[in-house]
Amino acid sequence: xxxxxxxxxxxxxxxxxxxxxxxxxxxxxxxxxxxxxxxxxxxxxxxxxxxxxxxxxxxxxxxxxxxxxxxxxxxxxxxxxxxxxxxxxxxxxxxxxxxxxxxxxxxxxxxxxxxxxxxxxxxxxxxxxxxxxxxxxxxxxxxxxxxxxxxxxxxxxxxxxxxxxxxxxxxxxxxxxxxxxxxxxxxxxxxxxxxxxxxxxxxxxxxxxxxxxxxxxxxxxxxxxxxxxxxxxxxxxxxxxxxxxxxxxxxxxxxxxxxxxxxxxxxxxxxxxxxxxxxxxxxxxxxxxxxxxxxxxxxxxxxxxxxxxxxxxxxxxxxxxxx
Amino acid sequence: xxxxxxxxxxxxxxxxxxxxxxxxxxxxxxxxxxxxxxxxxxxxxxxxxxxxxxxxxxxxxxxxxxxxxxxxxxxxxxxxxxxxxxxxxxxxxxxxxxxxxxxxxxxxxxxxxxxxxxxxxxxxxxxxxxxxxxxxxxxxxxxxxxxxxxxxxxxxxxxxxxxxxxxxxxxxxxxxxxxxxxxxxxxxxxxxxxxxxxxxxxxxxxxxxxxxxxxxxxxxxxxxxxxxxxxxxxxxxxxxxxxxxxxxxxxxxxxxxxxxxxxxxxxxxxxxxxxxxxxxxxxxxxxxxxxxxxxxxxxxxxxxxxxxxxxxxxxxxxxxxxxxxxxxxxxxxxxxxxxxxxxxxxxxxxxxxxx
Numbered sequence: 070x071x072x073x074x075x076x077x078x079x080x081x082x083x084x085x086x087x088x089x090x091x092x093x094x095x096x097x098x099x100x101x102x103x104x105x106x107x108x109x110x111x112x113x114x115x116x117x118x119x120x121x122x123x124x125x126x127x128x129x130x131x132x133x134x135x136x137x138x139x140x141x142x143x144x145x146x147x148x149x150x151x152x153x154x155x156x157x158x159x160x161x162x163x164x165x166x167x168x169x170x171x172x173x174x175x176x177x178x179x180x181x182x183x184x185x186x187x188x189x190x191x192x193x194x195x196x197x198x199x200x201x202x203x204x205x206x207x208x209x210x211x212x213x214x215x216x217x218x219x220x221x222x223x224x225x226x227x228x229x230x231x232x233x234x235x236x237x238x239x240x241x242x243x244x245x246x247x248x249x250x251x252x253x254x255x256x257x258x259x260x261x262x263x264x265x266x267x268x269x270x271x272x273x274x275x276x277x278x279x280x281x282x283x284x285x286x287x288x289x290x291x292x293x294x295x296x297x298x299x300x301x302x303x304x305x306x307x308x309x310x311x312x313x314x315x316x317x318x319x320x321x322x323x324x325x326x327x328x329x330x331x332x333x334x335x336x337x338x339x340x341x342x343x344x345x346x347x348x349x350x351x352x353x354x355x356x357x358x359x360x361x362x363x364x365x366x367x368x369x370x371x372x373x374x375x376x377x378x379x380x381x382x383x384x385x386x387x388x389x390x391x392x
Numbered sequence: 393x394x395x396x397x398x399x400x401x402x403x404x405x406x407x408x409x410x411x412x413x414x415x416x417x418x419x420x421x422x423x424x425x426x427x428x429x430x431x432x433x434x435x436x437x438x439x440x441x442x443x444x445x446x447x448x449x450x451x452x453x454x455x456x457x458x459x460x461x462x463x464x465x466x467x468x469x470x471x472x473x474x475x476x477x478x479x480x481x482x483x484x485x486x487x488x489x490x491x492x493x494x495x496x497x498x499x500x501x502x503x504x505x506x507x508x509x510x511x512x513x514x515x516x517x518x519x520x521x522x523x524x525x526x527x528x529x530x531x532x533x534x535x536x537x538x539x540x541x542x543x544x545x546x547x548x549x550x551x552x553x554x555x556x557x558x559x560x561x562x563x564x565x566x567x568x569x570x571x572x573x574x575x576x577x578x579x580x581x582x583x584x585x586x587x588x589x590x591x592x593x594x595x596x597x598x599x600x601x602x603x604x605x606x607x608x609x610x611x612x613x614x615x616x617x618x619x620x621x622x623x624x625x626x627x628x629x630x631x632x633x634x635x636x637x638x639x640x641x642x643x644x645x646x647x648x649x650x651x652x653x654x655x656x657x658x659x660x661x662x663x664x665x666x667x668x669x670x671x672x673x674x675x676x677x678x679x680x681x682x683x684x685x686x687x688x689x690x691x692x693x694x695x696x697x698x699x700x701x702x703x704x705x706x707x708x709x710x711x712x713x714x715x716x717x718x719x720x721x722x723x724x725x726x727x728x729x730x731x732x733x734x735x736x737x738x739x740x741x742x743x744x745x746x747x
Binding site: 143176177179180184185186187191193194195198199200201202203204205206207208209210212213231232235236238239242243386387388389390 | 424450451453455456458460461462463464465466467468469470471472473474476491492495496499500501502503504505506507508509541565566
């Protein structure tokens with residue numbers, strides 16, 4: 070059962086959790102990590118169909134940023150959206166059902182891993198195109214006067230798309246309350262950042278008159294503190310912000326396609342955000358939070374397994390919304 | 393500058409569309425208009441948006457030259473309850489926003505299992521005959537009619553363009569590509585009154601985006617069914633008049649305003665009288681709307697056909713700037729007359745010679 074007061078508000082939910090900030094951030098990160106590890110096992114066992122893009126190594130971004138959003142806000146994520154969704158929605162069973170292609174999944178099996186929607190959360194699978202969508206959503210909230218803002222996630226690779234710069238220009242011209250988060254994980258699929266990106270990432274935002282910054286961290290607490298003011302300033306000023314998080318993807322791009330130098334990946338494990346935070350917590354608390362998350366993932370899997378596959382007779386449903 | 397004056401608005405397609413935008417913005421504060429060079433006193437490249445920014449400065453947004461960007465912004469606005477109307481200055485530039493229509497606007501509602509609507513209208517002038525050359529004269533709507541989830545509407549002078557636009561903006565929760573043939577802007581509306589327009593009997597079906605059918609013989613009999621849309625409607629009507637006067641050939645003209653989805657019913661009804669199909673369009677001929685029309689009629693109404701369908705379209709070339717070459721590339725009234733003559737001359741049953 071979901072709590073209606075926290076269902077649409079990551080901030081309210083985060084505030085309602087017990088424990089220190091570090092413990093709460095850890096509880097969310099271990100859920101994301103165990104959820105994705107389970108997904109990969111299910112793929113290996115041939116139980117999932119299609120593809121998936123895990124965020125193993127980047128969990129600190131999701132928990133550090135999205136816990137500042139409330140029920141008025143909008144998130145637009147990309148193909149690598151599981152962590153973002155689990156923080157926003159906290160409904161692993163709905164995402165697992167979607168991954169299994171089940172009726173009762175987030176979007177009834179129509180979208181799968183990278184095309185999901187839940188209240189103010191959306192994701193889509195084409196790089197760049199979601200960025201103007203997020204700007205438009207932020208503009209709509211501004212015109213309606215709701216006080217809501219949007220967060221859109223893109224990666225270093227997506228900075229290659231021209232439409233991103235059209236969207237930055239429009240967001241600045243029109244003062245859209247939108248936060249552009251660039252998760253720089255150093256790799257665009259199999260292409261290292263030095264082969265896909267010229268110049269300076271942060272300067273890209275500044276060039277459009279958008280207040281821009283960066284943080285190099287996989288420490289969830291640090292990122293959480295860093296983004297508190299940034300989210301608040303977007304809301305208060307009604308102006309966009311552009312923030313680069315330099316992180317690292319410890320897993321493959323999608324399923325088992327990793328050809329990156331092993332020694333590079335291994336060297337980055339020292340920054341793995343999950344043990345990084347765990348080392349600061351009481352081991353018994355870590356064990357409890359790990360077990361709790363593991364139980365939730367197992368329940369999500371069992372729930373998803375129990376659901377039927379969608380009936381092809383429903384294919385023509387939802388050509389317009391059910392409103 | 394104020395809106396177009398009353399007489400202008402009554403008379404032509406431009407006035408009909410401009411008047412509709414004024415009234416839609418006035419009636420519904422969810423409506424936002426975006427596009428390049430829309431602001432008064434310029435009022436848009438073809439003046440369809442003239443007077444709007446003076447009257448509604450907060451909801452008429454002039455944009456940078458960023459078709460993908462501002463179409464994408466409008467998609468996001470639509471997802472959050474606004475009803476944006478995007479103007480793409482020339483239809484040719486629509487390809488710059490194609491990803492937004494294909495992978496975003498047309499996907500979200502179904503892909504998200506009905507959790508969002510995208511009530512977006514993208515209006516754009518298409519078509520040639522004004523000497524604008526290869527990249528400002530095309531009719532490329534055919535590239536958008538095969539996108540599931542995207543409605544494609546094209547009014548003609550025999551429709552009420554402003555009423556169709558109002559429907560698309562206010563009453564349709566789906567994304568709509570609204571195609572305005574640019575030669576049509578200055579053309580007077582051909583209003584249907586008492587079931588007639590000029591010398592023709594007229595029928596309008598009750599679809600959301602109606603099909604108009606015109607007959608020179610009060611729907612009793614016809615030799616050929618001419619199917620056309622947008623700017624080709626008047627050309628088809630003129631060809632039909634000439635065929636009647638010169639050759640006593642009776643044409644029925646079927647003018648859908650919804651190119652996708654496409655309701656074949658009015659075409660079937662006319663073919664039941666004529667048995668012969670000529671499809672007219674201004675686009676290049678390969679994989680076109682006319683191709684789809686002929687394919688569907690052949691598959692779904694083969695029993696009604698007494699002759700092979702004939703297509704009138706542009707030559708399979710870019711559109712030249714200079715007048716004589718542009719004329720030779722784009723379909724003309726004489727091409728429709730020739731196509732009708734060909735349809736009449738081709739029989740599926742052997743012709744019995746006298747003697």
